[in-house]
Amino acid sequence: MPRAAPKMSTRRDDLAGTATLIRFMLRRDRVRIPVWLAALTLGTVATAQSFGDLYPDAAARQAAAQSMNSPAGLAMTGPSHYLQDYNFGSMLSHQMLGFLGVLVGLMSVLLLVRHSRAEEETGRAELVRASIVGRHAHMTAALSVVAGTNILLAVLLTLGLGGLGVEGITWSGSLLYGAAHAMMGLVFAGVAAVTVQITEHSRGAAGLGLAAIGVAYVLRASGDVGNEAISWLSPIGWAQRTYAYVDNRWWPLLLGLALAAVLVVAGFELSTRRDVGSGLRQSRPGKAAASDVLAHPIGLALRLHRGLLIGFGVAMLLLGASYGSIIGDAEEMLGSVDVLNEALAEIGGASIAESFASMVMVVMVIVASIYVVMAALRPRSEETAGRAEPVLATALSRGRWLGGHLVVVLGGAVVMALLLGLGFGLSGASSMGDTGFLWNILGAALAYVPALWFVAGVAVALFGWLPRGAALAWALPVYGFVVGYLGQILQFPGWMNNLSPFGHVPQLPADELTWTPLVVLTLLAAALIVLGLAGFRRRSVEMT
Numbered sequence: 001m002p003r004a005a006p007k008m009s010t011r012r013d014d015l016a017g018t019a020t021l022i023r024f025m026l027r028r029d030r031v032r033i034p035v036w037l038a039a040l041t042l043g044t045v046a047t048a049q050s051f052g053d054l055y056p057d058a059a060a061r062q063a064a065a066q067s068m069n070s071p072a073g074l075a076m077t078g079p080s081h082y083l084q085d086y087n088f089g090s091m092l093s094h095q096m097l098g099f100l101g102v103l104v105g106l107m108s109v110l111l112l113v114r115h116s117r118a119e120e121e122t123g124r125a126e127l128v129r130a131s132i133v134g135r136h137a138h139m140t141a142a143l144s145v146v147a148g149t150n151i152l153l154a155v156l157l158t159l160g161l162g163g164l165g166v167e168g169i170t171w172s173g174s175l176l177y178g179a180a181h182a183m184m185g186l187v188f189a190g191v192a193a194v195t196v197q198i199t200e201h202s203r204g205a206a207g208l209g210l211a212a213i214g215v216a217y218v219l220r221a222s223g224d225v226g227n228e229a230i231s232w233l234s235p236i237g238w239a240q241r242t243y244a245y246v247d248n249r250w251w252p253l254l255l256g257l258a259l260a261a262v263l264v265v266a267g268f269e270l271s272t273r274r275d276v277g278s279g280l281r282q283s284r285p286g287k288a289a290a291s292d293v294l295a296h297p298i299g300l301a302l303r304l305h306r307g308l309l310i311g312f313g314v315a316m317l318l319l320g321a322s323y324g325s326i327i328g329d330a331e332e333m334l335g336s337v338d339v340l341n342e343a344l345a346e347i348g349g350a351s352i353a354e355s356f357a358s359m360v361m362v363v364m365v366i367v368a369s370i371y372v373v374m375a376a377l378r379p380r381s382e383e384t385a386g387r388a389e390p391v392l393a394t395a396l397s398r399g400r401w402l403g404g405h406l407v408v409v410l411g412g413a414v415v416m417a418l419l420l421g422l423g424f425g426l427s428g429a430s431s432m433g434d435t436g437f438l439w440n441i442l443g444a445a446l447a448y449v450p451a452l453w454f455v456a457g458v459a460v461a462l463f464g465w466l467p468r469g470a471a472l473a474w475a476l477p478v479y480g481f482v483v484g485y486l487g488q489i490l491q492f493p494g495w496m497n498n499l500s501p502f503g504h505v506p507q508l509p510a511d512e513l514t515w516t517p518l519v520v521l522t523l524l525a526a527a528l529i530v531l532g533l534a535g536f537r538r539r540s541v542e543m544t
Helices: 010-014 018-028 032-054 058-068 071-076 080-085 088-115 117-122 124-129 137-162 171-198 202-225 235-240 252-271 297-324 327-334 338-347 352-376 378-384 388-392 398-432 436-446 449-465 467-490 494-498 515-538
Strands: none
Touching: 018 137, 032 088, 032 137, 058 071, 058 088, 071 202, 080 088, 088 117, 088 137, 088 171, 088 202, 088 235, 117 124, 117 202, 124 137, 137 171, 137 252, 171 202, 171 235, 171 252, 202 235, 202 297, 235 252, 297 352, 297 378, 297 398, 327 352, 327 398, 352 378, 352 398, 352 436, 352 449, 352 467, 378 388, 378 398, 378 467, 388 398, 398 436, 398 449, 398 515, 449 467, 449 515, 467 494
């Protein structure tokens, strides 16, 4: 009798097509991944290079260390052990590791959700798996891409920082500093590998992952201020306790690698307990008939934006409160930093606290603009996912459908400004013992609303006329941060600031209120929105 053909191993069947999927994912993210890597690397290297100007001598660095050694300062930065020898290297790890850890986690979660749960939600994963592709190939490919991205980031940080030749920033410390970022990225990729199994919606999976990042940051901050044992519950705390450029301890990274491995194994195991496209947590059955609110374009848009609006609103409130908690110590913290004092003097203001509030307000508003771009591009997501076409096939016009989203986006911009102003104002007023500070900060935050509307207008215009290039709207927050924050410290030319919508807003409470730029920004935003609506009416609905 002829022998039966040998069966291929189950493990090999499960991973069939992984290499092809990796190439496909890299092709899709040929712009997204380089932008992430460039922003994180260049931002870190530029910050490290600026320390020489900010803190020119040992006395300035020691003064900075003393100002950081407070509950608010440690919560914003990291453990006090770095302050014992506050050279440029320990300063970099102390001030940047926790902050960049959040961004690296954000990158890892969003990339993994994009290549796993989002593919299932749109139905593409099921089509791909109908071919010769193993059941674990999609997740393996997504994890490989995210892991490779984090490892490449570690290499770029090592080369960029080690090659600066800055005193205290050594090659060995730079290698550990880069590896700490890779560890945090791998842990949060593992978190996302689990969250994508729980819910059948990409928004929910990403939301759970971002919540985990927030919890990790809060645990780290709480432990650094109080009981240090709490910080050991956070992967961000593990990264900071490598003490790169100080003690150069490698062993805390093993904790992160072990946790990442456990999470990845759990993700694969959970994926075998559900069907493609479904989640472990079953969605609640909807009502037989939609409510009157959902029958209206604004009500439908508000339902779709609800999670993003609530999540960013809480983040804005907490971000404002964190900056406000240190505003009372601003003069002590910044009094010895000549470059910052020069930047604050150019802003003006009756006190250093007012000038510092005006400076950090720009940073917080640019974070709020991230919400505006995400919300303004939500119609594009609805279009490419195929959900817009069935809605537009009804009696609902294109203008009313997109208009509903715009009402939520523009109103959401006002809400973000109010919440960040409220958090900053209340916390700052408590820190300074001045109740009038709250109303000044609320006015300063609301002054940036026209700039946020302008950002929304650019995104809508791109969506209407160049839908495939709508992601270019992200250039405004990135450029605004570079020239609005770093530009004030590094003394960029004034014309660079004028190219950003945020550069035309009066920097309250230090500056005087002038209505002309705010009115012009509002009119430009309205013109861009009208332009985008006209373009959307003229073009075809795309599904990609």
